[in-house]
Amino acid sequence: MNRGARWAPWVAALAAGIVACQERLTSPGQCPELCPGGTPTVYDTVLGAVPGGDESVQGYIGRGAGAALLTSSGLPASEDRAIYRFASRLDSVSVRDTARAYSVDSVVLALNIVARDTLVTGLRVFLYRLPPDIEPDTATFAGVDPQLIAPALIDSITVPDSVHSGQVVTVLRGVDADRVAIPVGTGGVLAMGLRIAANAPTGIRVGSLAAGTAATFTTYVTVDVPDTTTAIVHQSLSRGAQLNGFVTQTPYLAAPGTLLIGGEPSSRAFIRFDLPARIKDSATVVRATLELLPAAPIPGLPNDPAVLEGRAVLSDLGPKSPLTTDPTLIVQDTLALGSTDTVRLDITRMVQLWQASDERPEEVALLLRPEAATFTRTLLGSTSPLSPVGAPRLHVTYLLSFPFESP
Amino acid sequence: MRRGFLLSLCALLPGAVAAQSSQFGVRGLGAPGRELSARAVGGGGAFGLFDAESGLNPAALSTLSTMTASFTGLQDYRHVENPAGTESVRESRFPQLGVAGPLKRLPLALGLSFSNYTSRDFTLASADTIPLRGVLVPVSDTFSSRGGMSDLRFAGAYKLGERWAVGGSFHVITGSNRIVSRRTFADTSYQAARQTSEISFAGVGFGLGVVRTFGPNFSLAAVARSDGHAIIDRDSTRVAQVDLPYTFGFGVRWRPVPNLDLASQVIYRTWSGANSDLLSQGGTGAENTVQVALGGELTPDMRRPFRRPIRLGVRYGTLPFPLVPGEQPREFGLSVGSGVRFAQQRAGIDLGLEHVWRSAGAYSERALMVTLGVTVRP
Numbered sequence A: 001m002n003r004g005a006r007w008a009p010w011v012a013a014l015a016a017g018i019v020a021c022q023e024r025l026t027s028p029g030q031c032p033e034l035c036p037g038g039t040p041t042v043y044d045t046v047l048g049a050v051p052g053g054d055e056s057v058q059g060y061i062g063r064g065a066g067a068a069l070l071t072s073s074g075l076p077a078s079e080d081r082a083i084y085r086f087a088s089r090l091d092s093v094s095v096r097d098t099a100r101a102y103s104v105d106s107v108v109l110a111l112n113i114v115a116r117d118t119l120v121t122g123l124r125v126f127l128y129r130l131p132p133d134i135e136p137d138t139a140t141f142a143g144v145d146p147q148l149i150a151p152a153l154i155d156s157i158t159v160p161d162s163v164h165s166g167q168v169v170t171v172l173r174g175v176d177a178d179r180v181a182i183p184v185g186t187g188g189v190l191a192m193g194l195r196i197a198a199n200a201p202t203g204i205r206v207g208s209l210a211a212g213t214a215a216t217f218t219t220y221v222t223v224d225v226p227d228t229t230t231a232i233v234h235q236s237l238s239r240g241a242q243l244n245g246f247v248t249q250t251p252y253l254a255a256p257g258t259l260l261i262g263g264e265p266s267s268r269a270f271i272r273f274d275l276p277a278r279i280k281d282s283a284t285v286v287r288a289t290l291e292l293l294p295a296a297p298i299p300g301l302p303n304d305p306a307v308l309e310g311r312a313v314l315s316d317l318g319p320k321s322p323l324t325t326d327p328t329l330i331v332q333d334t335l336a337l338g339s340t341d342t343v344r345l346d347i348t349r350m351v352q353l354w355q356a357s358d359e360r361p362e363e364v365a366l367l368l369r370p371e372a373a374t375f376t377r378t379l380l381g382s383t384s385p386l387s388p389v390g391a392p393r394l395h396v397t398y399l400l401s402f403p404f405e406s407p
Numbered sequence B: 001m002r003r004g005f006l007l008s009l010c011a012l013l014p015g016a017v018a019a020q021s022s023q024f025g026v027r028g029l030g031a032p033g034r035e036l037s038a039r040a041v042g043g044g045g046a047f048g049l050f051d052a053e054s055g056l057n058p059a060a061l062s063t064l065s066t067m068t069a070s071f072t073g074l075q076d077y078r079h080v081e082n083p084a085g086t087e088s089v090r091e092s093r094f095p096q097l098g099v100a101g102p103l104k105r106l107p108l109a110l111g112l113s114f115s116n117y118t119s120r121d122f123t124l125a126s127a128d129t130i131p132l133r134g135v136l137v138p139v140s141d142t143f144s145s146r147g148g149m150s151d152l153r154f155a156g157a158y159k160l161g162e163r164w165a166v167g168g169s170f171h172v173i174t175g176s177n178r179i180v181s182r183r184t185f186a187d188t189s190y191q192a193a194r195q196t197s198e199i200s201f202a203g204v205g206f207g208l209g210v211v212r213t214f215g216p217n218f219s220l221a222a223v224a225r226s227d228g229h230a231i232i233d234r235d236s237t238r239v240a241q242v243d244l245p246y247t248f249g250f251g252v253r254w255r256p257v258p259n260l261d262l263a264s265q266v267i268y269r270t271w272s273g274a275n276s277d278l279l280s281q282g283g284t285g286a287e288n289t290v291q292v293a294l295g296g297e298l299t300p301d302m303r304r305p306f307r308r309p310i311r312l313g314v315r316y317g318t319l320p321f322p323l324v325p326g327e328q329p330r331e332f333g334l335s336v337g338s339g340v341r342f343a344q345q346r347a348g349i350d351l352g353l354e355h356v357w358r359s360a361g362a363y364s365e366r367a368l369m370v371t372l373g374v375t376v377r378p
Helices: A002-018 A143-147 A174-180 A276-283 A350-356 B002-012 B038-042 B058-063 B273-282
Strands: A026-029 A043-046 A054-060 A067-071 A080-086 A092-095 A100-117 A122-129 A154-158 A166-174 A191-197 A202-205 A215-224 A234-248 A260-261 A267-272 A284-292 A308-311 A328-333 A343-346 A363-369 A377-381 A393-399 B070-082 B085-102 B109-118 B124-130 B135-160 B165-186 B191-213 B216-225 B229-234 B239-242 B247-258 B262-269 B288-298 B308-320 B330-344 B347-359 B363-377
Touching: A026 B070, A043 B124, A054 A260, A067 A191, A067 A234, A080 A143, A092 A215, A100 A154, A100 A174, A100 B191, A122 A143, A122 A284, A143 A234, A154 A166, A154 A174, A166 A174, A174 B363, A191 A202, A276 A350, A284 A350, A284 B191, A308 A343, A308 A350, A328 A343, A363 A377, B038 B330, B038 B347, B038 B363, B058 B109, B058 B135, B058 B191, B058 B216, B135 B191, B239 B273
Parallel strands: A026 B124
Antiparallel strands: A026 B085, A043 A393, A054 A267, A067 A080, A067 A202, A080 A191, A080 A234, A092 A100, A100 A166, A100 A202, A100 A215, A122 A154, A122 A191, A215 A234, A260 A267, A260 A377, A267 A363, A284 A343, A284 A393, A308 A328, A308 A363, B070 B085, B070 B363, B085 B109, B109 B135, B124 B135, B135 B165, B165 B191, B191 B216, B191 B229, B216 B247, B229 B239, B247 B262, B262 B288, B288 B308, B308 B330, B330 B347, B347 B363
16 A cells, blocks of 8 residues: 555545534524523613703805705795806907907806706796896895896796706897996906796706806807907807805794704704713614604705705814714705604714714714705704704614623 | 544544533533543443543543543534424534643653533524514524633542552633624614623632552442632623532443443532522522443454444433423433554544433433544653
């Protein structure tokens, strides 16, 4: 017998031994009779927010600083008018270091529709010329709306019912272009306001500077230059919006004893809790739901829902508290318009963070997305005695530490 | 070549042998270990008090003629039945290892061994439906434990003439359980809950043993041992103290004809000392146990007595920790074994197969256990 043949059985034995060493230990358990310590017990409790520990603070995102501007017509949520003020268009064009005058051939005004109620038909957007010195940040509805009248009308854009979002334009030629004519020596600024009409009360959200989707103002001109190429003679002067904003007829304000979230400038709410030691120290939280009671039906634009967002607070510095950017600690839920049903946010991970770190405040920040750019606002009940509905509460489902030491 | 084939066969043998682990080790401190070598297992454990490679009797070390290292591996296949259902499970363990040998010019032998004292290796799966937030939610639970208590033994034996041998042992009882409880919810709005803990044990014990030989064909052995108590910590926090048993054992060995060895032993343990401790912690208590074994070893070729002897054994015993209060589990086992020595008897392999039935009320299991022992005498 050669050496290899002698060792073969031992190698086979070793391999077989390794194969034989398998473990499968799971068997059915008649618990709690058979299981040491019984079975895990799940507890369910509702914790109220710390009395006086909730607040709503306004001023985070100003009107016009959000991702969209609002314009509406008869919408119950709010009556709004959008405003754009374009960058200055010079009176001349420089050709070979010489300023040359030009004549306007045509003008294109382009808008970006961010959202609309897709069930409302016959939407038209009316563009009105506004004074070039208008300040969108300080303008008021009462100051702007009376100026959006027929003599100031630039044009209207009919938005096909099939268009839910995207760019719409109007092209002004010939005498129509005179409606946006900018006299030489007046600074070259064009400002315009928006009003809409449709077959039913509705609203639209249009692009903004903050989102990079604001309206544009493009002028096609013929430069007064003899004997030059077509490219120099025919030019386009494109100007983007320099300022934008919108005005609201009836700003949405927090009623006494309520927490306002959304609106413009945007409001955020901060709600503080105090976990009992029983939960904070030794419980395994399997579900934690923040329950919020609307104090009034949630207003907004139908078919354009807003999202309520809850974020963990990294440090409690009042209104300036830094908020987490960790996606796992940010929760969202779409708000149902007109509803007064309890709004629920699953903040399980947030509560687990509170358990894991004493440095993190037991606090939730609430805001509305898109901030300062939606018709939706919500008023929630607070811990104030004046609150018309119940206070925010935290519904926690948890298990206590299992009695492993029980034999 | 044939030895290799035998070893391969041993490793591959499926078995429903009662391993150290058992559903009857779920409660209390676990399923008690047997501190037996593979050779002793083949005889039903009846030779345990006379076997130097087993950890029962320190006086048995006196039979060693040379330094011996032994290693025991165990593969078990169990079929478990209880009111929740049935399942086939299997497990590998290494319940016994040791090194021992005589001192030169002295009738003294010393040994160090490490054996399984109790085992708590199990995973229990169950399902239920519980009301949560006004809705019935199906849940699934698994409760797993790995580990147990181990016995580190320092032992010595002294020969008093040709007929008497006495021994003493010092035991360090240690070990830990890594326990995991996991609950998952059919409603995924609820996160799965996983809790873990480590339960550790510490204690010391002492033992005395004796072997009395009456000529070449008859001998008696006895052992007494006290294990004091075990201190139980949960994640480094003291949570309990449990009394461990006194052990009393008596064995007899008889060789009626030159090629047949018969033996029997009885081991009695006072586990009821732990009863009040376990009950106070919410357990199901503990009861005294008795293990009775009867076995024999037939040597086919007296010229080569270590070449494939045939070992048979039967045993009956009770287990200390009831699953249901008042119903003490019982076990019955049949075993068979053999072995070979080779390399001028400097190495050996022993195999033991045991089929065990255990029951207590509605709970039962049967198991095939394959015990493989490797012995080296350098």
